[in-house]
Amino acid sequence: MAFVIKKIGIIGAGHMGTGIAHVFALAGLEVHLIDIDEAALAKSVANIDHYLGRQIDKERISVAEKEAAIARISTGTTYDPLGEVDLVIEATTEDEEVKKAVLKAVCPLLKPETLIATNTSTISITRLAARTDRPGKFLGMHFMNPAPKMALVELIRGIATDEDAFNAVRDLVEVMGKTAVTSEDFSAFIVNRIIMPMINEAVYALYEGVASVDAIDTALKLGTGHPMGPLQLADFMGLDHCLAVMTMLHEGMADPKYRPCPLLVKYVEAGWLGRKTGRGFYDYSGDEPMATR
Ligand code: NAD
Numbered sequence: 598m599a600f601v602i603k604k605i606g607i608i609g610a611g612h613m614g615t616g617i618a619h620v621f622a623l624a625g626l627e628v629h630l631i632d633i634d635e636a637a638l639a640k641s642v643a644n645i646d647h648y649l650g651r652q653i654d655k656e657r658i659s660v661a662e663k664e665a666a667i668a669r670i671s672t673g674t675t676y677d678p679l680g681e682v683d684l685v686i687e688a689t690t691e692d693e694e695v696k697k698a699v700l701k702a703v704c705p706l707l708k709p710e711t712l713i714a715t716n717t718s719t720i721s722i723t724r725l726a727a728r729t730d731r732p733g734k735f736l737g738m739h740f741m742n743p744a745p746k747m748a749l750v751e752l753i754r755g756i757a758t759d760e761d762a763f764n765a766v767r768d769l770v771e772v773m774g775k776t777a778v779t780s781e782d783f784s785a786f787i788v789n790r791i792i793m794p795m796i797n798e799a800v801y802a803l804y805e806g807v808a809s810v811d812a813i814d815t816a817l818k819l820g821t822g823h824p825m826g827p828l829q830l831a832d833f834m835g836l837d838h839c840l841a842v843m844t845m846l847h848e849g850m851a852d853p854k855y856r857p858c859p860l861l862v863k864y865v866e867a868g869w870l871g872r873k874t875g876r877g878f879y880d881y882s883g884d885e886p887m888a889t890r
Contacts, residue, residue, distance in 0.1 A: 600683070600710065600712070600761060600762075600765040601683075601765070601768075602626070602683040602684045602712070602765055602766070602768075602769050603626060603627065603683055604626065604627040604628075604629070604681060604682045604683050604684075605621050605626055605627065605628050605629070605682055605683070605684050605685075605686060606628075606629045606630075606631065606678065606679040606681075606682035606684070606685045606686070607621075607628060607629070607630045607631065607685075607686045607688055608631045608632075608676070608679075608685065608686070608687050608688060608689055608699055608703070609631075609632060609687065609688035609689035609690070609716075610630050610631070610632035610634075610637045610638050610640075610641035610672070611632075611637060611641075611688065611689075611690070612742065613688045613716055613740060613742065613744060614630060614632070614641065614686075614688040614716075615630075615640075615641040615644050615645060616740065616742070616743050616744030616745050617686060617688060617716065617740055617744050618630045618641065618645060618670055619645045619648060619649070619666075619744065619745045620740075620744050620745050620773055620775075621773065622645070622666040622667070622669040622670050623649070623658070623662065623666045623745075624772055624773045624774070625669070625772075626669065626772075627669050627671075628669055628670045628671070629670075629671050629672070629673065629678050629679070629681075629682060630642075630670060630671070630672045630673075631672070631673055631674065631675070631676060631678075631679075632672075632674065633674060634674075635674060638672045638673075638674070641672070642667075642670065642672060645666075645667070645670065646667060648745060649663040649666060649667065650663065676702055676703050676706055677706060679703055679706050679707055679711075680706045680707065680708065682707075682711060683708075683710075683711060683712065684711065684712045684713070684714060684765075684766070684769070685703060685707065685711060685712070685713045685714070686714050686715075686716060686738060687699060687700065687713065687714070687715040687716065687717075688715075688716040691717065691718060691719065691720070691838075691841065693720050693724075693725075696715065696717065696720065696725055697725065697728045700713070700725065700728050700729050701728060704729050704730045704731070705730075709731075710734075711731075711734070712734045712735070712736075712762050712765060712766065713729060713731065713734060713735045713736075714735070714736050714737065714738035714766060715735075715736075715737055715738070716737075716738060716739060716740055717737065717739070718739065718785065718786075718789055718838075718842060719784060719785055719789070719841065719842055719845040719846075719849075720845075721755075721782060721784075721849075722735070722736060722737040722753045722754070722755040722758075722782045723755040723756045723757070723782050725755075726755040726756075726757055726758070732755060732757035732758075733757050733758065733759040733762060734758075734759065734762045735755055735757070735758060735762075736752060736753060736754060736755060736758045736762060736763055736766060737751070737752065737753030737754075737755070737780075737782070737786070738750060738751075738752060738753075738766060738770075739751040739752075739753065739786055739788075741788065742834070747775075748775050748776050749775065749776055749777075749778065749788070750770045750773075750775050750776070750777050750778075751777075751778055751779075751780050751786050751787055751788060752766060752767060752770070752777050752778070752779050752780070753779075753780045753781070753782055753786055754779070754780075754781060754782060755782055756782065767779075783849075783850075784845055784846050784849030784850055785842055785845060785846050785849075789842050789846075790846065792830075793839060793842045793843055793846065794843075794846070794854070794855060795827055796827045796828075796830060796831045796834075796839055797839070797843050797855075797857060797858050797861065798827075799813050799817070799826075799827035799828055799831070800828070800831070800858040800860050800861045801858045801860075803828070803860060803878070803890060804858055804859065804860035809888060809890060810828050810878050810879065810888035810889065810890050811888045813826060813827065813828055814826020814827065814828050814829050814888075828877075828878040828879075829878070829879065829886075831861075831871060831877065831878060832871035832872050832877035832878055832879055832886075833871065833872055834871070835870050835871050835872075835873055836861060836864050836865050836869065836870045836871050836877050837865050837870050839861065840857055840861050840862060840865045843855060843856075843857040843861070844857055864877065864878075876889070877889075878890070
């Protein structure tokens with residue numbers, strides 16, 4: 598009989614862990630959310646409450662559905678409750694050493710049949726799996742940002758991932774009403790592998806003086822039907838995140854075509870990280886974002 602996932606532990610209550618907890622709780626699953634930082638947990642629950650409220654305003658869910666979803670979420674700062682869960686989703690900071698330490702601490706607490714997924718955007722699934730006591734039950738489950746809104750989840754097989762584990766998580770994606778695509782374990786998987794070089798190329802076009810910020814974004818929006826221009830999208834994602842993915846691609850593929858644009862590097866060095874710092878390729882200090890070049 599197929600392994601059915603009913604209870605989920607999420608490690609890391611940051612931006613992604615919060616969105617993932619929201620999605621699962623609304624889909625009827627029990628969620629235990631863990632972070633080392635109490636304040637992050639409080640902020641996470643408050644954000645879930647707020648966004649569920651917005652879904653009520655838009656008449657997408659009822660008040661009763663919101664209350665039931667909130668009641669399915671528990672939180673804490675220790676890993677012990679993971680002994681009760683069927684699936685652990687690791688969504689801590691994108692730092693390989695942090696993730697390896699978390700996996701090492703968590704594995705001895707889990708039931709033998711518990712699956713582990715990581716939401717990493719760039720780190721090798723096979724390498725992380727090798728740090729666990731269950732590489733066959735380990736896979737990548739890469740949610741898009743923001744998780745409650747985006748329909749896609751990339752599922753990534755490590756070299757050792759077994760079919761039953763993979764199928765159980767694929768079925769779970771369906772329960773959430775999202776669509777899974779399968780990727781093999783290569784740097785940045787599918788979406789980031791394609792979107793980040795496009796953003797990097799847009800920054801090169803700006804750097805080389807091909808066109809202005811406005812011209813590049815307008816060209817891509819009207820010329821290709823993209824809802825956002827690549828520089829606008831980079832600001833939304835965070836320029837530090839874009840640079841980290843490009844660097845990983847460059848190193849992971851050992852191919853100069855992925856070289857991060859020096860202008861992207863300069864912006865990150867300046868602390869101009871996009872929307873979250875008030876300035877990136879646009880300045881967000883006024884009523885409307887203003888192009889900076
Ligand atoms: P974030 O910085 O918002 O959150 C990370 C959280 O992990 C923080 O609250 C931190 O306190 C917590 N944490 C750190 N060490 C911990 C530990 N040892 N135990 C428990 N909690 C710990 O990061 P994020 O943007 O939510 O990203 C999380 C993961 O999701 C990363 O692997 C990232 O690559 C991936 N991801 C991010 C995006 C994105 O657009 N932000 C999209 C898809 C995937």
